[in-house]
Amino acid sequence: MNAHPTFRIAAIPADGVGAEVVEATRTVLNEIARNAAEPFELSWEEFPWGSHYYEQHGRMMPEDGLDQLNGFDAIFFGAVGWPSVPDHVSLWGLRLAVCQGFDQWANIRPVRFLPGVRSPLRRADTADLDWVVIRENSEGEYAGLGGRNLGARGAGHEVAVQSALFTETGCERIIRFAFDMARERDHRKVTGVTKSNAQQYGMVLWDEVFQRVAADYPDVETELVLVDAMAARFVLHPESLSVVVASNLHADILSDLGSALVGSLGVAASANINVERRFPSMFEPVHGSAPDIAGQGIANPIGAFGSAALLLDHLGLPAAADSLRRAITAVTAAGVLTPDVGGQASTKEVTSALIEHL
Incomplete structure (x- = not known):
């Protein structure tokens, strides 16, 4: 057998x-x-x-x-x-x-980052860079909620509505997952990505849940960063990153940026x-x-x-x-x-x- x-x-x-x-x-x-x-x-x-x-x-x-x-x-x-x-x-x-x-x-x-693969990031030549993006993968901007209407009014009058879905349960489980992963890494830090200054409902809920979950992990360093500033951080100060947690769309874009910085x-x-x-x-x-x-x-x-x-x-x-x-x-x-x-x-x-x- x-x-x-x-x-x-x-x-x-x-x-x-x-x-x-x-x-x-x-x-x-x-x-x-x-x-x-x-x-x-x-x-x-x-x-x-x-x-x-x-x-x-x-x-x-x-x-x-x-x-x-x-x-x-x-x-x-x-x-x-x-x-x-x-x-x-x-x-x-x-x-x-x-x-x-x-x-x-x-x-x-x-x-x-891999040896032999040339990075366009100059800092990669001198810094030990290694981080992971945790992406909420079930809701957010890719929930598929919305529709197209009013097309019968004629050309140029159709309306498309695309809604992002943020649930307290969905936010908490992915943020807690990120904090649990951070505890397994040498640099215990979680960076939350937000856009709550402009998205005053879904992303404010995201921020509130992030801060509540962070209180359960006093041994993990935390920060919340606006997504546009986060894109700049990936390029200018990648050594400050360990675990990055973000919504479906934000993490999709940022992780591709990270891959491009690696080289491909x-x-x-x-x-x-x-x-x-x-x-x-x-x-x-x-x-x-x-x-x-x-x-x-x-x-x-x-x-x-x-x-x-x-x-x-x-x-x-x-x-x-x-x-x-x-x-x-x-x-x-x-x-x-x-x-x-x-x-x-x-x-x-x-x-x-x-x-x-x-």
């Missing part, structure tokens, strides 16, 4: 380079599983959903897609988006449908977590589907590998996750890089080099 634990992983390559980085990640994770000090097994099932599925079926995934995914230990996602399908259709029809349907309310986006969206990892584990969590690189380079074999798999490390953490395999992170660092330090970060390596060459370093 096989005594090794087996984890069921749903793979959704979706669109463009998503298929390439998911294939690379499956290769790496299977290698890690076989050679871990405490071996484990991964049972993969791939779902062919995405924009091409939409072209055939008029949907990004089947009507019972969530039922099919429920019961897996985790989901690994590639990227969504293709020129033939409007972006709001592809995003809401697949990725957001999974995130919201499975209440994956905590989005973790580490900002991790291609190296950025993320995890969409259902913290209570009532549903599977989903792991994905931050980069998009990149139709301009899809199929050329030069997609950067580092962001996907970093997301796989977060997946291993979530499965309770921290030693395997650490070995993967060390291998990522070794590969970039050795200069095995794809074109987006100034190298000439292919996706397969980066994957092979990483396996050698494992």
Whole structure:
């Protein structure tokens, strides 16, 4: 009888380079599983959903897609988006449908600088920079509330209303999640991002909850910073950051800025977590589907590998996750890089080099 634990992983390559980085990640994770000090097994099932599925079926995934995914230990996602399908259709029809349907309310986006990857930030050459953005992932500006009306009045008279949703429960759980994470880091600090000077209802509630939660963590340094000032802080004083918690839209933008400061969206990892584990969590690189380079074999798999490390953490395999992170660092330090970060390596060459370093 096989005594090794087996984890069921749903793979959704979706669109463009998503298929390439998911294939690379499956290769790496299977290698890690076989050679871990405490071996484990991964049972993969791939779902062919995405924009091409939409072209055939008029949907990004089947009507019972969530039922099919429920019961897996985790989901690994590639990227969504293709020129033939409007972006709001592809995003809401697949990725957001999974995130919201499975209440994956905590989005973790580490900002991790890598040796060998040139940062446009001069301070990165002399400072030890390492922070993480915690994004509220279920409501806020992406709640999907609103509508378009009055189009019958004629051209130029239609009205669109988009409402942001801030609930006390939603604010508290993500802010408390950020404070709990800060307690696990060397620099125990949480920076809350707000815009309460202009958004006098939702963001004032956010601020009030932040201050109330902060009182329960006297051992953690805290501050609230307006989002525009926070964007400047990312560039001018990144050494002051440890854990940054923000609403859905603000964290989405700031985390992409952080990835750009690292050197490329291609190296950025993320995890969409259902913290209570009532549903599977989903792991994905931050980069998009990149139709301009899809199929050329030069997609950067580092962001996907970093997301796989977060997946291993979530499965309770921290030693395997650490070995993967060390291998990522070794590969970039050795200069095995794809074109987006100034190298000439292919996706397969980066994957092979990483396996050698494992």
